[in-house]
Amino acid sequence: MLKDIFIGLSQNQFLNNAAKKYGLKMGAQSVVAGTNIDEVIKSIKELNAHGISCTVDNLGEFVFKEEEATEAKEQILKVIEAIHEHNVDAHISLKPTQLGLDIEYSFCLSNLREIVDRANNYGIFVNVDMEDTGHLQPTFDVLDELSKEYDNVGTVIQAYLLRADEYLEKYKNFRMRIVKGAYKEPAEYAYQNKKDIDANFIKLIEWHLVNGKFTSIATHDHNVINHVKEFVKKNNIPNEQFEFQMLYGFRKDMQLQLAKEGYNFCTYVPFGNDWYGYFMRRLAERPQNLNLVAKQVLNKKTNTIIGIAAGAFLLGRLTKSANKKRR
Known part of the structure; x- marks a missing residue:
């Protein structure tokens, strides 16, 4: 409920x-790292000082006009330039709908290609986030197209999806963020029971740690984190193969502690006034x-x-x- x-x-x-x-x-300033690029760069520098890398999300919702999508693209390009100019440890996370997926596929792909190309010039990674199941296949299509030209793109697999293991295996050579999932989906597409989602989450993490390229484990659950610590130790998986991720403003002490322990840690850093839906x-x-x-x-x-x-x-x-x- x-x-x-x-x-x-x-x-x-x-x-x-x-x-x-x-x-x-x-x-919301405690969970959103500012409203403009200067503020978000300052937040990134503060996290970098503690050995924490960042993935930056320019927040945006309800984009149904080309000018809004173009404005979002230009803002993301500015973020990329700022990351390069300030030489901070950060990359980009973005949602295809913010860049026009609900307007026209080819328009969205063009916007994404421009962003990925600019990021590629600076050696910056771009993570293509997943949204609801209505956008699942078009997002995979975008990823397939971009991966033909660039190797600095990755995506997200949501553990509540019934076919998550299939998607994970298909894209095992991509840098992958594994999450539980944040949208309400029907039973024909997704697990409805928390226990089933939690079990699948662990299953996917373990599989990708062993078989995948690089695994970003997005969780605030210390039980999952402790499980992963034991699993990588038991299976001799080097720290270079994975990172823990948490949201900006959540469990700050644990974020700092994991980085201090020598684990790769990345904070998901959202910014902008359009924070509400996020x-x-x-x-x-x-x-x-x-x-x-x-x-x-x-x-x-x-x-x-x-x-x-x-x-x-x-x-x-x-x-x-x-x-x-x-x-």
Whole structure:
């Protein structure tokens, strides 16, 4: 139920637009690394100083116009230039829908090719993120096309997908981020039970650590992290073959500790005013994340806003249900 609430909130364009007006005043500055490139570069430098690399996400939602997608592309190109100019340890994460996948496939591919080409010139990696299953195959198609020309691209496999192991094997020669998944998907495409998702998550991580190119393990769960530590030790997998990833602002002490222990660590660094959908999906992905950020993010104002939003969403659901019963 709680996951459904946050997924519903993430897809609410009205609330997304309202959040933009507040910017980071709502407390999101603890989980979003600034609103502009200068601020995000400063955040990256601070993390680099602790031996932590970064993957940078220029946040953006609900892109259905070419000018919006072009604007997003230009911003990402500027981020790439800034990473090169400041010589920071960072790469790019991006979502195809932000670059026009919902507008036209060839338009999106052209935008992505320009970004990957610019990044390739500087030796910067680009991770093509996965979204919901409606965009799954087109995203794989984009990845297939780009990989014909470039080797600085990778992607994400979501453990809740029933065919995740097939996708992982097909793309085993790509740098791969493995996640549990943050969208609500029907049973015909995805596991619905948390235990099944967790078990598949471990299964995919282990398989790719043994058979894949490079594995990014995206989790805040210390049980998973401890399991991976034991697995790589038992199977003589060098640290150079994998990294742990966490979101900016989450479990900061653990991020620092893992880097201090000598593990490769990468922080997912989002920036921009369009943070709302991203934040709601993180809460949907793992409701326990709400506890992780409660002290550092959710002040009284934020609690009130999220509470009102959640209440509005639930009221809408109840109203729909009541109307159906009347019919």
